Structure formats: C-alpha cells, structure tokens
Amino acid sequence: MSDQQISLMAHLLRRAGYGASRDEIEARVAQGYDSVVEELLTPGDDPGIEEDLMYRAYPSYFDKAAIETGQTEWVYRMINNKYQLKEKMSLFWHTILCAGDNKVDNARTTAIQIDKFRDMGMGNFKDLLMMLSTDPAMLYYLDNIESHKTAVNENYGRELLELFSIGVGMDNEFNYTEDDVKACARAFTGWNLAPTIPVFPYGRTPFEFRFDPADHDYGEKTFLGETGNWDGGDIVDIICKQPATARFVARKLYDFFVADEPPVPSWRLSEPRDMDAIKQLEKAYFDSGYEITAMLRVLLNSDFFKDEGVHFAKVKSPADVVIGTMRMVGDHLEPKPGLFFVAMEPKYMGLDLMNPPTVEGWHMGREWINSGSLIDRINFASSMLGNTELPGVKSMINRLMDIGETPSSEQFLDGCLDLLGPMDLADETRGQLTDHLNAGGALKHGTEVEQTEFARRTGETLQMIATTSEFQFS
Amino acid sequence: MVSTVKDPVLAVISLSGGNDGLNTVIPYNDPRYRDYRPALGVPEEQIIPITDQLGLHPALAPLKKYWDEGHLAIIQGIGYPNGSLSHFRSMDIWATCEPDELGITGWLGSVIHDVDPTGENVLTGVNFGRGLPRSLAKEGVPVASVGNLASYGLLTDIGADAQRTEALDLFGRMYAPAIGQGAVDDYIRRTGMEALKGADILSTAPGMYRSEIEYPSTAMGGYLRDMAQVHNAGFGTRVLFTTAPYNIFDTHANQAVGHSNLLQDVSVSIDSFMADIRQLGKSDNVTLFCYSEFGRRAMDNGSGTDHGTGGVAFALGEHVKGGLYGEYPSLEPGKLEDGGNLQHNVDFRRAYTSLLDNWMGLDAKAIVGGNYEDLGFI
Numbered sequence: 016m017s018d019q020q021i022s023l024m025a026h027l028l029r030r031a032g033y034g035a036s037r038d039e040i041e042a043r044v045a046q047g048y049d050s051v052v053e054e055l056l057t058p059g060d061d062p063g064i065e066e067d068l069m070y071r072a073y074p075s076y077f078d079k080a081a082i083e084t085g086q087t088e089w090v091y092r093m094i095n096n097k098y099q100l101k102e103k104m105s106l107f108w109h110t111i112l113c114a115g116d117n118k119v120d121n122a123r124t125t126a127i128q129i130d131k132f133r134d135m136g137m138g139n140f141k142d143l144l145m146m147l148s149t150d151p152a153m154l155y156y157l158d159n160i161e162s163h164k165t166a167v168n169e170n171y172g173r174e175l176l177e178l179f180s181i182g183v184g185m186d187n188e189f190n191y192t193e194d195d196v197k198a199c200a201r202a203f204t205g206w207n208l209a210p211t212i213p214v215f216p217y218g219r220t221p222f223e224f225r226f227d228p229a230d231h232d233y234g235e236k237t238f239l240g241e242t243g244n245w246d247g248g249d250i251v252d253i254i255c256k257q258p259a260t261a262r263f264v265a266r267k268l269y270d271f272f273v274a275d276e277p278p279v280p281s282w283r284l285s286e287p288r289d290m291d292a293i294k295q296l297e298k299a300y301f302d303s304g305y306e307i308t309a310m311l312r313v314l315l316n317s318d319f320f321k322d323e324g325v326h327f328a329k330v331k332s333p334a335d336v337v338i339g340t341m342r343m344v345g346d347h348l349e350p351k352p353g354l355f356f357v358a359m360e361p362k363y364m365g366l367d368l369m370n371p372p373t374v375e376g377w378h379m380g381r382e383w384i385n386s387g388s389l390i391d392r393i394n395f396a397s398s399m400l401g402n403t404e405l406p407g408v409k410s411m412i413n414r415l416m417d418i419g420e421t422p423s424s425e426q427f428l429d430g431c432l433d434l435l436g437p438m439d440l441a442d443e444t445r446g447q448l449t450d451h452l453n454a455g456g457a458l459k460h461g462t463e464v465e466q467t468e469f470a471r472r473t474g475e476t477l478q479m480i481a482t483t484s485e486f487q488f489s
Numbered sequence: 490m491v492s493t494v495k496d497p498v499l500a501v502i503s504l505s506g507g508n509d510g511l512n513t514v515i516p517y518n519d520p521r522y523r524d525y526r527p528a529l530g531v532p533e534e535q536i537i538p539i540t541d542q543l544g545l546h547p548a549l550a551p552l553k554k555y556w557d558e559g560h561l562a563i564i565q566g567i568g569y570p571n572g573s574l575s576h577f578r579s580m581d582i583w584a585t586c587e588p589d590e591l592g593i594t595g596w597l598g599s600v601i602h603d604v605d606p607t608g609e610n611v612l613t614g615v616n617f618g619r620g621l622p623r624s625l626a627k628e629g630v631p632v633a634s635v636g637n638l639a640s641y642g643l644l645t646d647i648g649a650d651a652q653r654t655e656a657l658d659l660f661g662r663m664y665a666p667a668i669g670q671g672a673v674d675d676y677i678r679r680t681g682m683e684a685l686k687g688a689d690i691l692s693t694a695p696g697m698y699r700s701e702i703e704y705p706s707t708a709m710g711g712y713l714r715d716m717a718q719v720h721n722a723g724f725g726t727r728v729l730f731t732t733a734p735y736n737i738f739d740t741h742a743n744q745a746v747g748h749s750n751l752l753q754d755v756s757v758s759i760d761s762f763m764a765d766i767r768q769l770g771k772s773d774n775v776t777l778f779c780y781s782e783f784g785r786r787a788m789d790n791g792s793g794t795d796h797g798t799g800g801v802a803f804a805l806g807e808h809v810k811g812g813l814y815g816e817y818p819s820l821e822p823g824k825l826e827d828g829g830n831l832q833h834n835v836d837f838r839r840a841y842t843s844l845l846d847n848w849m850g851l852d853a854k855a856i857v858g859g860n861y862e863d864l865g866f867i
Binding site: 115116117118119120214216330359362363365367370372373374380381384385386387388389390391393394397398401441443444447448451475478479482483484485487 | 575576577578580581591593611616619620621623626631632633634642643644645646647652656659660662663664666670672673674676677678680681683684687688741742790792795
C-alpha cells in the first residue's frame, strides 16, 4: 500500500472521526477508501460502544446529574464509539446549535440534547431543526420559555435564523429582515416547558417540552415572503427550502471537515474559501431533500476533501487533541479509573463541553490557541506519547525497530513522523530534532539494554514531536 | 480617594457555588435569623460580634484581627438586579459585568489589558487553577494558568532535571524561528515562545521565596501560597486570581459542618497569605477581594440552603478602609425577594468601580460598563 493511500486514509479518519491507530489505518486502506466512507456514513442502530459495560463501570453515567458526568461519558464515547463519524457529528452540531449548561443549569437536560444530536445528527436537517425547536435545553437557553403570545421574546426566533440555519447574509445580501425575526418568534410562542419539579433535594429532573396552545399566537404572519397562520413547524419548512440554508449547512460542514472558514457573522461579506465545493454540497442538500448524510457522502468522496492541500490545514480542536491522542496511544479503550481527568482536559484547553462561551459557540481555528491552552495541549499530548507503557506507543516502538538494525537519525525521525500522522515538519524543526538524535548516539536495539534505551528515546522523540507547532494541526 | 500606591496589585478570590452570606456575617440580634435558620442557626455564644447587630461566623475567627485593625471591609447585600439563581449564569455576570447579554470579555481580562496594553509582560495576570476563568478572558491577553506552581511549565512530565532542561532547550530552538509556514503557524510559534518565557520566569519564583508561614493543605491553601510566591517574586504581576474548587460553596445539604469547614479553609488561607506577604514586606501594594456569585435562601431547608440572591463580599488590605458597606438586607418577610431571598442593595459593579478607579487607577466605567458609585472602601 502506498504512502499516499495511508496519508489519505489517516486524513479521512482524523476528520470523519478522532483518528486511528496505525494498525487500523492500514486495515482500512486494505478495505478501500470508498468502502470505508460508506461504512462511516451508515452506522448501525446499536450505540457503537458496549453501553452495559460502561454503565456497570460508571453507574453515574446512567443519570448525569452533574455536568462533569455528562462530559466524561461523552469523552468515553468519543474515544470508543465504533461509529466515529456519527459520534463526531454530535460534536459538530453541538458547536453550532449550542445551548450552555452555564445557563440551563440542568445537566441531565443538557446531556440529553447531546444524545439527540448523536442520534439525529446524520439525518434530515428539517427533523433536526424540529427537534431543536422542541428541545428543553434550547428553549430554556434562548428564553423561548419567556416568549408569550402577548409578550414575544425574540431570542430563539432570532438565533434560529442567524446562527442555526439561514445565517445573516450571503453574496453581499441580507438573508432576512427584522420583520422575519418577529414573525419567526411569534410562530414559536407557546413552545414551552412543562412545569418543573423543585430542585431540592435530588437535583433537577430533566425538563420536558410542552406546547401551550393558550399561549400561542395563531395569527397571520409573513415570513420570508410567505403569508399564512404559521406555527413553528411551518417556519422550519420555509427555512429548509431557502438557498441560504443550503449555503449555511454546506459552509458549516466544509468548515468542520475540510478547512477553517471565518465565523458565521462575517458570511454575508466573506466568500467561501472554495465556492465550487460549497455548490456541490448545496446541490446534495436539495437533491436529497435536506439529508445530511447525502451531503457528507459528497464531501468525503470529493476531490476538495481528498486534496493534499487541506491535509493538516485545520487547527486541532481540543477534542481532536485529547481524543486523537488517546486513540493514538490506545488508552481508555475500556472502562478504567482516571477517565475523569482525561475528560476535563478539553475544558482546560478551552472547549468546555456543553458550556459554550456564547450562543455563537466557540471561535475555532487559531483562536483555540493561547499561551495557557497551548501549554495544556503540549503537556497533555507529550505526556501521553512519551509514556512507553501505553499499548499504542509500544506498538510504535516495535514498528520503529522494524526499520532496521541501526536506523539513522533521519530514518528514525521519518519513522516517528510516519506513525504520528503521517505528518511532516518544517525543515528547521526537522533539523533540530535530527541534531538532537545524532547527539544521542546510534539507535541500536540488539541487546535488552539497547532495547530499553531505544524505547526511551522513541518516547522522547514522540514527546518532542507532540510539542511542535506542526502537531497542532489536523 | 485614588490611592497613590505604586504598581497596585489586585488579588481576587471567587467562592464558587454561592456562599451563604446570612451565615457568614450573621445578624445575631435579629430574632428572624433564628426563625429562618431552625436547623442551621449558629449558636449565639459562638458568633464573633463585630457590632451590636452583626457577628462573624466562628470559622472566620482568623479574619477578626483585620477587622480590629480597620483593614477589612465587609460589603453587605451585594448582588445585581434580577439576580440569576443559576450558578453559571451568575458567575458569568460577575465575570463579565453583562447581566443581559452573554458576555465573553472578563473584567479582569480588561484590567490586564489596560495595565499592559501591548502585552509586554506575559505575567501581568496569573490565574491559580487550571483553564482560563471567564473573569480573565479577553482576546489577545495572555494569562498564565498555574495549577501548581512547583510543577508548572512545559513538559513537566519529564522527571529528570537535566533531561527536561534539554527538552525545553530543544523546544525553544524548534519554536524560535518564524519560518514562514503561514500566519497561523507563526502565531502558534509566537504563542509557544510566550508560554515558554512565562513558564521560565514563573519557575524561578519558589527559589526566591523564604517563609515559615503554614498554609492549609487544601486546594485553596495551595493556591494562595502560590499566589504569595508569585507576588513575592516581583514579576510585575498585577492581577492574581483564584477560585474555590468547582461549586464547592453550593451547600444544599449538610451545610452546618460543610460550610463551617469551607469558611475555615478560606479564612485560614487568607490569613496565611496576609501574614506571609506582611512578613515578606510586600503587603503594601496588595488589595484582596473575595466574592461569591450569589448568597443563599434566607430560610434553611432543614439540612442546607438553596440558591439565593443578595450576598456578602470582602475587601482586605493595608489601604482598605475597614468597616461595613451597604446595608444588611432586611429579614422582614415583606422585604425578601421572590422565593424568600435577601434583597441586594449594592451592585457588585460598585465594588469593582472602587477597586478599579481607586486602587488600580484605571477607568472603571469602560470596564464595568457604566457609571457606578464608588463604595469608598479604598
């Protein structure tokens, strides 16, 4: 199998999932790219992990009363879900259709929303928006529970258009008017929560959706040029047929899976990075009747996705750093103590799962990096990759021994980079690492003593590669 | 009055979870206190009186001497209009001064920016804890987050000193050149060098610190000890921040013992910190501010207390004018807010204004988002 095939498969598994061990990458190359894509696009109905085992080992996951419990469970699924694309789509939608438990203050309800993203994230966009519009965490987060027939709160109605579906504008035009926002908000009046149970002493019970007909505005509304006695469902129908909605979903998918795009508010004036790619995705959106999987099928099979120019063109999100590293080193592949500490890492790196900074979600790309988060990213990845006891690292050591009896520093470094990506380094960086390896003497592994030293130096080299700026890209 | 202290330092402690103000500064002469707190009332003989109406919780005994010296300001009934009973929302509001919008810029992030607009010193603001608290967040403002000073830095997993030095050396050489791999890569390299510089400087702090003062062996004790060391080292750090472990003041149940331990931890840690920097001769330019996102329900629930609104905050320092600020919220049933919460009468942005205008010498208005009357404790 060629280097190019390995590279492409690694790229696919990093983007459409959280990466894979070298063994899996090779097996997937043997399976064939098209077949792997199809497998990613058609997950089974089962949860993708052994839920029984997980709940037995971590009973608290069954009833996620605290937000950290929900975060830890999610991280477990990210590492272990065999339906990696389906799992990644739950994060994709969370970063767009985001509600924050910092306001909802009901960890159970917030975690249920994520489960819904996982279940429906590869389905029809219309179903997803209907789910969102009846989702208790969202209705609470964006104040729809305060939106009444006689006193409309526009928060949800506005963000549904601005951040969740249509976007403020495209091709230098505005996509909707303030009157559309008002009509939209009116259509969602009475979309509320059932009365809640007092929080003490058992904590909050999950909120439940309830439609209150007495509080709904049944009057006539004009929304995006169409007039009728619209309710929320009609609004979602009208939203889904807009060209701007196709553009929105296409651009979001491109941003997440292909290459970093600027944030939504600038989309009215900023052209997509690759308009031709966006057009292909828009077409899939309409041809399929708003099916996300159809769009993903076009995307993952496209030349613009496979293009080497977009490999490592995205700054890793904290989830990519943490989960990607865990999958590379093969740790926490089954329930065991210590997962909590791994699960808190994305938060230290700026991705506090289920607590987005605002309804706009996280600013991604280079904004993931600041001096504090970079220290955490480097320390986490390098401590894991430097741990020669972990199965994934052991396997890398064995593979490196196969290069030859006394590999040169260059060969050894190339071997390490190949196993960590395959990835590349700037010449200057490569030179520094080679000099360092040269200074350490020959990389022999004949005797037991030499093998121990070889393993140590492998750990050290992997650790140093994990500190590079190149390693920050996916 | 605006203080003329050179290079004033603001140390902020957030008591995350909602500290029970009513059992922190106790209106022991108000019979309603006993009515509201059948299960959690602090026995009168244990309360430490500071006026004929108010007394401190016994666990705050270590702070009494600062009150007696006139260096402890107690801000009563602190909060903001339409107080949110959600921890996270309320913390956000205190952090960003944005009660109506979800803000993203923290007030202390703005302070760091205003003190050091060009970001010359990567240690102008230091957080003790992990992650970046919202209070310190501002785009383009570097903040070091120190979980544990003794082991802070890059590649801390490498145990052997010689090896680690070598690795850090190599890191520096790999990051130093801007090699034109693109704007984002250059940015990461620059940030990496900043992080290395910050960590390098911070790692020298423990070596400069000589002290016999004991701190509690708790997270709070550790953070305040690290804070004293960084302050002592004179790196030009002007904002020090820490927060009590996640939501720990959220005493819905078993509050009697739990809350007492928490207050004990905070007051002993603060006392250690103050004693420490006094002994080091470095207390003159420090003002400490301690707050919580809200107070708790007036009526106890038999075991603990639920989320409330109006609470209590403290300012402590050599230049703090000790005393009571604001009014103690009325316990009259008719004067309680919806659901039985103490009404606030001091907006927290007034306290920030006093700290920023009078202590830090900055323009508070721009940072807290409006004109708030100085409370006068500095």
